[in-house]
Amino acid sequence: MGNKVYKDLHKSLGLCINCSEKALPNNVCCIKHKITHNSFMVGYMRDLKKKRKQKGLCTDCGIFLDSDIDNGHVKCQNCREELYSIGV
Secondary structure, three states, X not given: OOHHHHHHHHHHHOEOOOOOOEOOOOOOOOHHHHHHHHHHHHHHHHHXXXXXXXXXXXXXXXXXXXXXXXXXXXXXXXXXXXXXXOOO
C-alpha cells in the first residue's frame, strides 16, 4: 500500500498515521507522536531563527535586513508592523 493511501486510510478511520493507535480529536496523530513532533519543531524553529540571526536575516521571514531601516532589529520592518498590527 502506498504511503499516501496508507495515510488517507488512517485519517478516515481516525487512526494515527504513524502507528495506527487512536488519533487525537481533530488530529492525524496519537498523543505520543504529537508530542514528539511538537518537540522536534520547537528545536527546529529555535535553530532556524538562530541561523537567520547570525546571517543577518529576519528571524521570522528570512529576508535580508536593511541596515538603514532595520538597524538593531532582528525582524524586518514588515514582520514588525505585522506584529504590532495584531496588537502584540
